[in-house]
Amino acid sequence: MKYSFRELLNLLGICLRGKQAKPAAPPALVEQKSTEFEAYAASVRADYEEALKMLVEIPSVSVDPERKADIQRTADAAVALLRSIGASAEAVKTSGNPVVFGEILTDPKNQTVLLYNHLDVQPADPSEWSSDPFKMTNENGVYRGRGTTDDKGPAMAALFGAKYAVDHKLPVNIKFIWELEEEIGGPSFDEFINANKARLKTDSIVIADTIWVSRDRPAIPYGLRGLQGMLLRLTTAAKDVHSGTTGGVARNPIAELADVISHCVDAKTGRVLIPGFYDDVRELSEQELANFLKSGFDINNFMRAHELKSVRTTDSKDAARRIWALPTFEVHGITGGYSGPGIKTIVPHTAEAKISMRLVPDQNPGRAAELLTNFVKSINPDVEVVKLDGLRPYLGEYGGPYYQAASKAMARAFGREAAYTREGGSIGAALSMNETLKAPVVFLGLSLPEHGYHAVNENFDWQQAGGGIQMFCHYFKLLGEMK
Amino acid sequence: MKYSFRELLNLLGICLRGKQAKPAAPPALVEQKSTEFEAYAASVRADYEEALKMLVEIPSVSVDPERKADIQRTADAAVALLRSIGASAEAVKTSGNPVVFGEILTDPKNQTVLLYNHLDVQPADPSEWSSDPFKMTNENGVYRGRGTTDDKGPAMAALFGAKYAVDHKLPVNIKFIWELEEEIGGPSFDEFINANKARLKTDSIVIADTIWVSRDRPAIPYGLRGLQGMLLRLTTAAKDVHSGTTGGVARNPIAELADVISHCVDAKTGRVLIPGFYDDVRELSEQELANFLKSGFDINNFMRAHELKSVRTTDSKDAARRIWALPTFEVHGITGGYSGPGIKTIVPHTAEAKISMRLVPDQNPGRAAELLTNFVKSINPDVEVVKLDGLRPYLGEYGGPYYQAASKAMARAFGREAAYTREGGSIGAALSMNETLKAPVVFLGLSLPEHGYHAVNENFDWQQAGGGIQMFCHYFKLLGEMK
Numbered sequence A, B: 001m002k003y004s005f006r007e008l009l010n011l012l013g014i015c016l017r018g019k020q021a022k023p024a025a026p027p028a029l030v031e032q033k034s035t036e037f038e039a040y041a042a043s044v045r046a047d048y049e050e051a052l053k054m055l056v057e058i059p060s061v062s063v064d065p066e067r068k069a070d071i072q073r074t075a076d077a078a079v080a081l082l083r084s085i086g087a088s089a090e091a092v093k094t095s096g097n098p099v100v101f102g103e104i105l106t107d108p109k110n111q112t113v114l115l116y117n118h119l120d121v122q123p124a125d126p127s128e129w130s131s132d133p134f135k136m137t138n139e140n141g142v143y144r145g146r147g148t149t150d151d152k153g154p155a156m157a158a159l160f161g162a163k164y165a166v167d168h169k170l171p172v173n174i175k176f177i178w179e180l181e182e183e184i185g186g187p188s189f190d191e192f193i194n195a196n197k198a199r200l201k202t203d204s205i206v207i208a209d210t211i212w213v214s215r216d217r218p219a220i221p222y223g224l225r226g227l228q229g230m231l232l233r234l235t236t237a238a239k240d241v242h243s244g245t246t247g248g249v250a251r252n253p254i255a256e257l258a259d260v261i262s263h264c265v266d267a268k269t270g271r272v273l274i275p276g277f278y279d280d281v282r283e284l285s286e287q288e289l290a291n292f293l294k295s296g297f298d299i300n301n302f303m304r305a306h307e308l309k310s311v312r313t314t315d316s317k318d319a320a321r322r323i324w325a326l327p328t329f330e331v332h333g334i335t336g337g338y339s340g341p342g343i344k345t346i347v348p349h350t351a352e353a354k355i356s357m358r359l360v361p362d363q364n365p366g367r368a369a370e371l372l373t374n375f376v377k378s379i380n381p382d383v384e385v386v387k388l389d390g391l392r393p394y395l396g397e398y399g400g401p402y403y404q405a406a407s408k409a410m411a412r413a414f415g416r417e418a419a420y421t422r423e424g425g426s427i428g429a430a431l432s433m434n435e436t437l438k439a440p441v442v443f444l445g446l447s448l449p450e451h452g453y454h455a456v457n458e459n460f461d462w463q464q465a466g467g468g469i470q471m472f473c474h475y476f477k478l479l480g481e482m483k
Helices: A005-012 A033-056 A064-083 A148-167 A189-195 A253-264 A285-292 A299-306 A316-325 A365-379 A401-414 A428-437 A462-482 B005-012 B035-056 B065-084 B148-167 B190-195 B253-264 B286-294 B299-306 B315-326 B366-378 B401-414 B427-438 B461-483
Strands: A087-091 A098-102 A109-119 A137-139 A142-144 A173-180 A204-207 A219-225 A226-235 A330-335 A352-360 A384-391 A417-423 A442-443 A460-462 B087-092 B098-105 B111-118 B137-139 B142-144 B172-179 B206-209 B217-223 B226-237 B331-335 B350-359 B384-391 B420-424 B442-443 B457-459
Touching: A033 A142, A033 A462, A064 A087, A064 A098, A064 A148, A087 A137, A098 A148, A109 A462, A109 B035, A137 A442, A142 A462, A148 A173, A148 A460, A148 A462, A148 B315, A173 A428, A173 A462, A173 B420, A189 A428, A204 A299, A204 A428, A204 B065, A219 A401, A219 A442, A219 B442, A226 A253, A226 A462, A253 A330, A253 A352, A253 A365, A253 A462, A253 B035, A253 B253, A285 A316, A285 A417, A299 A316, A299 B442, A316 A417, A330 A462, A330 B005, A352 A365, A365 A384, A401 A442, A401 A462, A401 B401, A428 A442, A460 B427, B005 B142, B035 B065, B035 B142, B035 B461, B065 B087, B065 B148, B065 B226, B098 B148, B098 B366, B111 B427, B111 B461, B137 B253, B142 B148, B142 B461, B148 B172, B172 B427, B190 B427, B206 B427, B217 B401, B217 B442, B226 B253, B226 B366, B253 B331, B253 B350, B253 B366, B286 B315, B350 B366, B384 B427, B401 B442, B401 B461, B427 B442, B457 B461
Parallel strands: A109 A173, A109 A204, A204 A442, A219 A417, B111 B172, B111 B206, B206 B442, B217 B420
Antiparallel strands: A087 A098, A098 A173, A137 A142, A142 A460, A226 A352, A226 A384, A330 A352, B087 B098, B098 B172, B137 B142, B142 B457, B226 B350, B226 B384, B331 B350
16 A cells, blocks of 8 residues: 555644645645756766765774874865855864864745755774775775765765755755764764854755665665664773683683673674663554555565675564664674684684664663663673763654645655655764754665665766766755745 | 602602613703803803804794795705704605704714704784884894794704704714694694604604793793684675674674674683583693692783783683683684774674683694684574684693703703693694604794793793703703713
8 A cells, every 4th residue: 555645644644834835735646747856966976976975985984093184075075065165164173083163044035945965984804805905996876885874975975965056046045064073973073053042043954864664665774773872891901811821720711791682682683681661651542553664674685785684684574673663782893802713712812792772762872871880780780881972863753844845845755655664774964963962854765775874885876976967056056945 | 849850750749751761860850051051151152152143033933925035045044054053954845834954963863853943933013113023133132033942043052052952962863843733733843744754753742832830930831732723704785884884784794793702702711601611621630730830820920921911810820720721712813893093883794703621631622623614604694604723632641761861951941940830832843754754753842921922022042042052052961971
């Protein structure tokens, strides 16, 4: 069964509101594409690819302290790109990495939209990639390189959409925030938002850093999982020792952390075993779950897209609930022992487990960290528990004029109605901006599961980039019609 | 309470035997040192240090396939060293690394002794060392560098002892085996021994690759633990995936291996939980345990020597039993996840746990591997279990003419009576040579706990090297007097 956009909203009992809301005509199931925007996107394709390549080839890995200079080079390049379309722009200093801010002001009476993207990237191990992660390859419009889909590619789609608005004098004010600390939890982002409230003033916010469920079906998520990173550390000696000479007496910190982990999570089911962990998890309504499935979510496609050999559940409904509405306890790595070829018969002297918990409404990162810390200490008091930055989960209202516009823009650009989903990932900026700037957030992401967010051989493609440019053209045009 | 060597032997109920055994006079508690040997050792000190430095600075890391050329260079250097003292020598090809063989033949009627050492080394991560592991530093007779104590330093002590025998025409035939695959379990050693039985013919064997309990007390071990290396591998996807996008559905192979490990071993006590694992463990007699403690073994010294912050037992008796007479299940490392700074929010797609079990009489490596494999499969059938090379545990007879000579040589060189202990480590060559060449093995090791076998900042020192050279002079002299 399929629903029109209007039917879907009615079904969800969403009332359309917002200060400038006007009753919307029922949108067609598939909106008319604009040949003008299609032609525009094609005309800027070479420039888009050049800009993306330039950004991808600066390794802006925010987690790596040795990449500080590349972060700065990225900020400089971003300022230049913004200026090239006629925006005023600067790299704003913070106590951490700079935030790139740009704006194109037309008239204060026009709608103002704040576009958020981030230009820092995840680390990449070149030995695992089929090509250098920091050289962008372009094979018939498939762009491979770290950051192509997360989030430099979508950022450039927004930029070239904005260029259309500038060139055609659309009656809209566009502001840009390009963060450079997103991949490390945005430690300076709140500081930046609070210090720049006045010039960030906006009617609405667009974040283009989310992932569709499948290429066939544009998706607009209305919720995000939160995140709490933790490190579990145990040091039992000053150096690694010989497992023959000391084995049996020397403590093994990796084995002890393995024990702690096995107490925290049932690795087979994924069920978190920390007492009280699920207390604040908001029950998902059957209606929400039904909507999730309408997005085209299918466990077999999901497995194929992420190249998962086997999974914890093969039921699509259960899987959608797990990734969008249930928390996790994830082990990202255990370091400290021998990691070369074969075995080295040492007893490691220290070990660190890199952990994070994805959190859902109404869980609180601080509370989750506290529960984990107390539980780990009760199992093994010698384990040092380090709390990293946390991000609260986010649940937006769906409906409203910006969601309508977003949905129309998506449908017009990609020729398909957008689905209402959530995101399993975390975007710290969404919460900060929503709360501090008191403006609604819509998620106009362009990435696909097969693009490999945070993964090896990350890629993006012209189908999404070109469609994305058109989507932003439509969105700015719709905003211009709003006032 | 202290025992003389003779009293000790009586106490142990050991009858002195051997084809050329003659009744030994009760040795003095502390034997007379030889000023001649002392002077000889001092006279070759510079040559000793030069030879050791040359060997240490060739990174003969046998586990690393990229070090094949260094293995060959080490073999060539070793042949040259043997020839420099007048031995005939060659690097004997095997299907793996070559084995260096050398011999100094006087008269077939004289005692023949086969000296075993190995010249390959453990890997070393330069970032953890206080100086380059493959540049030997010499600070007032303390030699730091990978392989100084395990086993290049003791090998050179044996070489310079043999040089004395050559120079002074002692009536003894000396043969040398310098292995280059010991640190990877000696996969080609049996092949070498079997193929060269005739020229390896010997009356007795000396292995100088063991560790004293404390610097104050020379130790002659009579048993070794065995070893079975295993790899546990689990791959659940083709690549690492984003823990936001997939977390909750994607399996986490590190968490699953942590679960398997926690089923295999009680990390706190070290008790192995694999069913049937202890079935073949030979009970240690109270007498043996009492002897262990007479070696000067003390848990506080042990902790200090190995720089252990805390241990599984602080009772010396329990600790001695654990390291010399009980098996272990050790985790050397878990690879496959993110290992850089901070966290990277991926779900790893693959993980490998590097495991070994130390084994004691009468455990069998193949049987232990089978028990582990079946148990792991029963817990998680998806885990691939890889059996690496195994080494049987070894229990020699103590007593006999060579043990007497060894004990005397030790006491005369170091001024202290040797203690009867076992070794927690494994020396595959001991078993092969003992069984194939039908000759008794004595362990004349020179290493100390604080030298850091397999550890960072491995070192050796002139006190042990110079004493060791004298010990070998005494031993060859005693062998010469035997016929």
